[in-house]
Amino acid sequence: MIGIRDVHLELQSQAGKVHILKGVDLDVRRGTSTSVIGPSGSGKSSLLAVIGGIEKATGGSVRVADTELTGLDEDELALFRREHVGIIFQSFHLVPTMTAVENVALPLELAGLSGASGRAAERLDEVGLSHRLDHYPGQLSGGEQQRVALARALVNDPELLLADEPTGNLDSDTGDQIIDLLFATRSHRSTTLLLVTHDPALARLCDNTVTMRDGHLSADADGDADISAEPSLAGSGR
Amino acid sequence: MRWFNLGRIARRDLRGSLAGFAIFFACTALGVATIASVGVLNESISQAVERDAAALLGGDISIGQPNIDLDPAEVARLAPERSRMTANVRTNAILHADPQDGESRNIPVEIKAVDEAYPLYGALGSEPALPVSELLADGRIIVESAVPARLGIAVGDEVRIGERTLRIAGILTHEPDRIGGYINLGPRVMMSRNTLESLGILVPGALARYEYNFALADPATAVATVQRIREDNPDAPWRIRSKADVQPQVARFTDRLATFLMMAGLTALVIGGLGIGLSIRAYLETKTDSIATLRSIGASSSDIGRIYGIQLASLALGGTLAGLVIGQAVPFVAAPLVSGLFPVELDPTFEPLPLLHAGAIGMLAVALFAWLPLARCRDVAPADLFRSGIQKTGGRMRHGRHAVLFGIGALLVILVLAGAPRIGIAAVFLAAVVAVMLVLAGAARLFLWSAKGLRPMAGPRLAMALSTLAQPGNGAVSVVVAMGAGLSALVMVGLLQDNLERELLARLPERAPDLVFIDIQPDQVEPFSEAIAQEPDAAIMQLAPVLRARVVRIAGKPVDEVDIAEDVRWTTRRDRGLTWQAAMPEHTELVAGEWWPADHDGPLLVSVEDEVARGYGVGVGDTLSFNVLGRVMQARIANLRKEIDWSRGRLDFVFVMSPGEIRQAPHTTVAAVDVPPHAQARLMDRMAGELPNVTPIAIGEAVERVGEIMGKIALAIRVVAVVTLATGLLVLASAIVASRRQQIRRAVLLKVLGGQRRDILTLLLLEHAGLGLVAALVGSILGGVGAWILVSPVMGLGWTLAPGLVAATSLTAILLAAAIGAFVLRRALTVPAATILRQT
Structure with a gap:
């Protein structure tokens, strides 16, 4: 599902160039779940962004869902995401002026599909929010907002689900509920999951765990094995 | 389907944001309303004149x-x-x-x-x-x-x-x-x-x-009939006109006024455009996260462009439609106020063409100022959701976008010029507006640059205010340009009116004779002089023979075939008074040729005002032919005189002939008489009794009427100048709104660090008064220069600067700027620090 080789990412900051990813290799099999852990600023979220076609790698090769992303322009990447990827953010990133059902319907409407509202309502029902369809994000709790985000990420049945600290802004009970929901809906569809988290317990729920440290990826939580020495991180699935 | 979906997303995304577009809406509506109302009014006049053309002429x-x-x-x-x-x-x-x-x-x-x-x-x-x-x-x-x-x-x-x-x-x-x-x-x-x-x-x-x-039996043949009669009688002494000639005659006056007012409306729209640009920028900045979210779930940059394009186009359409409704309504209200200026009863009706024109200008003006912010929002990348501290999207603009901007600007100029009744005036006006805006923008940048340098020398509060002003991206340049342009218009109109009133209404009657007597018959000159002599306080200042004549040929060519400059065409339109004189009149300055000898008795010679000769394309030695009561007389140009200074109030003539055979033509004498007001009625009574056909004209009364008409025109111009300044203040408000969150955050931080409300208020007043001061300084200078150009070199009148007027206008603007700034940001004074700190 995911195959990246020698990926580099450099970004311009006010203080100068920042080298975020420094030659990362990673393979993820279709249908598996993988967690990425590591300290703040190690490049976890950037890796997720590169795999989702949100950030363009400045070097190396990124192949996701049989598509080589490095040669695509911004609009081709948008189309790629629309067809293959769902994303959940730590800060939910719902559009504040749209209701829950409108937020969930967005990917379908952008794809020009009809019946978007009906499908969005079904997804919200799946995450237990059928009674909150017409509520605005400001009227929902953090857990409810993240459930809306999950419904939006899954509404177009993506092959790959990317989750960036999905429980980072939630209390532990609500966080647990979201994680249960996330894994349940993913396994129901056999969606490949790549999860960025600080939480070792959450990481252990995944088939595989990799550690990011200062722009380098290692194979286990302790970070003492270099991924580039063992490119395949296939697991049995949860 | 996709467009429909994108429209739906645009509508949802706009929810709750409409209040932030109040200034955008007001600027668009104000500019469009001005242009539309002028267009509708002018069209109403044209149609009324066309409708009543036969009645106005008195026949077909x-x-x-x-x-x-x-x-x-x-x-x-x-x-x-x-x-x-x-x-x-x-x-x-x-x-x-x-x-x-x-x-x-x-x-x-x-x-x-x-x-x-x-x-x-x-x-x-x-x-x-x-x-x-x-x-x-x-x-x-x-x-x-x-x-x-x-x-x-x-x-x-x-x-x-x-x-x-x-x-x-x-x-x-x-x-x-x-x-x-x-x-x-x-x-x-x-x-x-x-x-x-x-x-x-x-x-x-x-x-x-x-x-x-x-x-005529068939009124539709009026133009052809006139053409035929003209051709059959090429050198006729009489003048023939058809009803089709009425419209241009009226339009000579109304078109100029309409063009001026239309350009003033456009200025309001362009200045308002700066506010529109600031509003859009502020709005799209609040939308960065939403845009990045949309991009992360599969929206292409074109989708983003379309979604926000649909939003802005809908809002622009709303503002434009509101402007058009007001524009169509204004003439109904204004018709009775301006009716005295026009020869016809105004009957405003629904006028689709000027409305369409104003609407198209409004939409294009919004497009001009919305284009760059809109193009930039297409650059928002989904990665912005993951970044903090690292440079977000933006950066360099692509050349193609500037080309589109230039295209929109060019289209706007073409549309404006195509719709303006007088293209020449419109082009000069547009060029002046662009020049004023560039100078103001330059001055604003210079001020902001020097503000940085002044900071170390200023006290702590002023230093803080200066550093806020110098901060990039705070809209200060737009504010100075917008307010300065409004102020320059207001100062210019004020000074212009002040000088015209001073020159024409106050000084002219002082220098001009009190009474001018016309129609004195040759045999009445002597009794007239005696009658004046008997009045102890009266004295004849000037006596001149006058006959009516019309220029029919210029350098041998019929007038109709000569390309005469617009500003002197009036000299050939109808019979004009001309005089003859043996000796060169006092105060005359020759620019070419020589005055004829006092005893000249040869072929007819003529002295022509320099500017008129230039407008005709003739010089010394060329000939002019005059139709004098049916007889065509040819005169050779002997000399050219310096332009007549009409403000000196002397009896003066564009054409002065050499004496000779022309003395035989039927003529009358005109006399300029000085007589104090208390003796005027007595002198007029005496003349009415002794020489009943001699008509006196009281200069004071004529000047009063000029004043009345000028007052009405000045009122119209002043209204437009105030609209322009109001637009400038709206731009100021929009700039403040755009940076309000940032300003309130700063105020809260100051409070946390021990700042009192008084300190924050002082800071706010200093910053906005500073902007007002720069706008007032540069605007006053530009307005003053503009008024001087019009009064002195163009009209040739004496110039007086009214410092009180300039100071009052500037001070008002500075105070308004400070007050608006403090008012819009009043929340910064009252909001508890914890409320803001919790939000971040």
């Missing part, structure tokens, strides 16, 4: 001749087949009244004598409403209401004109064939032709105009 075609009546056989020869005809004579006279309070009074009046067929078109309005034959029976007259008002008499009373006593039979309320609104020598008195002839004032050479108007 009109043949007129000054001073000498046409031969009846000639009239019969010229009369188109199966046409109806009416003849009228217009002249000036003194009307004398002995009201019951015993104090007799005289006023100059304009007489119009008509026959029973009058009017061919339209209806004569009178009180009482009786048939013309009854109202104007022998010895009876009808007068404008000014006559009884000024003389203290009433309908039914008797008055005297010339040698006869006449009875006022009614009040003239509407004269269909009078292109009014211009300066008249006195109120109208209407009578029958027979009555006029019995007054004894129509002596040979007297200033009079004889007119024969025809209603």
Whole structure:
């Protein structure tokens, strides 16, 4: 599902160039779940962004869902995401002026599909929010907002689900509920999951765990094995 | 389907944001309303003139001749087949009244004598409403209401004109064939032709105009008929016009005013555009996260462009439509206020074309200012959701986008010029507006740059205010440009009006003679001089022979075939007064050629005003031919004189002939007389008794009428200048709103660090007064320079700076800027620090 080789990412900051990813290799099999852990600023979220076609790698090769992303322009990447990827953010990133059902319907409407509202309502029902369809994000709790985000990420049945600290802004009970929901809906569809988290317990729920440290990826939580020495991180699935 | 979906997303995304577009909406509506109302008003005037053209001319075609009546056989020869005809004579006279309070009074009046067929078109309005034959029976007259008002008499009373006593039979309320609104020598008195002839004032050479108007069997053939008659009579002394000539005559005045007002509306729109740009930028900044989210779930940059394009286009359309509704409504309200300026009854109707024009300009102006922020929002990357501290999207603009911007600007200019009644004026105006905005933008940047340098020298509060002003991206440049442009317009109009009033209304009457007497017959010059001599306080300043003549050939070519400069074309449009003189008049400055010897008795020579000669494309040695009462006389140009300074109030003439055979032509004499106000009535009484055909013109009264018309025009211009300044203040408000979150955060941080409300208020006032000060300084200088250019080099009048006016306007703007700043940011003073800190 995911195959990246020698990926580099450099970004311009006010203080100068920042080298975020420094030659990362990673393979993820279709249908598996993988967690990425590591300290703040190690490049976890950037890796997720590169795999989702949100950030363009400045070097190396990124192949996701049989598509080589490095040669695509911004609009081709948008189309790629629309067809293959769902994303959940730590800060939910719902559009504040749209209701829950409108937020969930967005990917379908952008794809020009009809019946978007009906499908969005079904997804919200799946995450237990059928009674909150017409509520605005400001009227929902953090857990409810993240459930809306999950419904939006899954509404177009993506092959790959990317989750960036999905429980980072939630209390532990609500966080647990979201994680249960996330894994349940993913396994129901056999969606490949790549999860960025600080939480070792959450990481252990995944088939595989990799550690990011200062722009380098290692194979286990302790970070003492270099991924580039063992490119395949296939697991049995949860 | 996709467009429909994108439209739906655009609508949802806009929810709750409409309040932030109040300034955007107001700026668009204000500019469009100004342009639309001017367009509708001008179209209404054009249509009213077209509708009433035959009535305004007095017939489908009109043949007129000054001073000498046409031969009846000639009239019969010229009369188109199966046409109806009416003849009228217009002249000036003194009307004398002995009201019951015993104090007799005289006023100059304009007489119009008509026959029973009058009017061919339209209806004569009178009180009482009786048939013309009854109202104007022998010895009876009808007068404008000014006559009884000024003389203290009433309908039914008797008055005297010339040698006869006449009875006022009614009040003239509407004269269909009078292109009014211009300066008249006195109120109208209407009578029958027979009555006029019995007054004894129509002596040979007297200033009079004889007119024969025809209603054609087929009115549609008017232009062709005039063409045919002109071709059949190439050197005719009379002048023939069709109703099609009325429109251009009126348009000469209305088009200039309309163009000016339309350009002023465009200025308001362009200045408002800066506010529109700031509003859009602020709005799209709040949308960065939403845009990045949309991008992360699969929206392409084109989708983003379309979603926000749909939003802005809808809002622009809303503002434009509101502007159009106001623009269509204004003429209904304004028509009674400006009616005195135009010769027709204004009847505003729904005018789709000017509305369409104004609407298209409004939409394009919004597009001009929305384009770059809109193009930038397409660059928002989904990665922005993951980044903090690392540079977000933005950066360099692509060349293609500037090309589109240039294209929109060019289209706007083309549309504006195409719709302006006078392209030349519009082009100059546009260039001036762009120049003013560039100078203001340069001045603003210079100020912001120097603000950084001044910071170390200033006290702590001022230093903080300066650093806020110098901060990039805070809209300070837009604010200075917008407010400065509004102020410069206001200062310019103020100074212009002040100088014109000073020069024309105050100084001109001081320097000009108090009374000018016209129509003095050759044999009356001596008795006239004696009459003046008997009046102890009166003195003749100037005496000049005058005859009426029309330029018919320039350097041998018929006038119609010569390309004459617009600004001197008036000299060929109708008969003009010209004079002759042996010696060079005092204060004359020759720029070419020489004055003829005092005893010159050779071929006719002419001295021409330099500017007119240039406009004709002729010089010394070329010939001009004049039609003098039916006889064409050719004169060789002997010299060119420096432009006439009309503000000196002397009797002056564009054409001065050498004496000789021209002395034989029927002529009258005009005299300029100085006489103090208390002796004026007595002198006019004496003249009315001794020389009843000699008409006095009181310069004071004429100047008063000029003042009235100027006042109305100035009011219209001032309204537009205020609209422009109001737009500038709206831009200021939008700039503050755009940076409000940042400003409130700063205020809260200051509070946390121990700042009191007083400190924060001082800071806010200092910052905004600083912006107002720069705008006021530069705006006043630009407005002053603009007014000076118009008053001194263009109009050739004396220039006085009114520092009080400039200071008052500037101070008001500075205070307003400070007050608006403090008002919009008042929340910064009251909001508890914890509320803001919790949000971050």
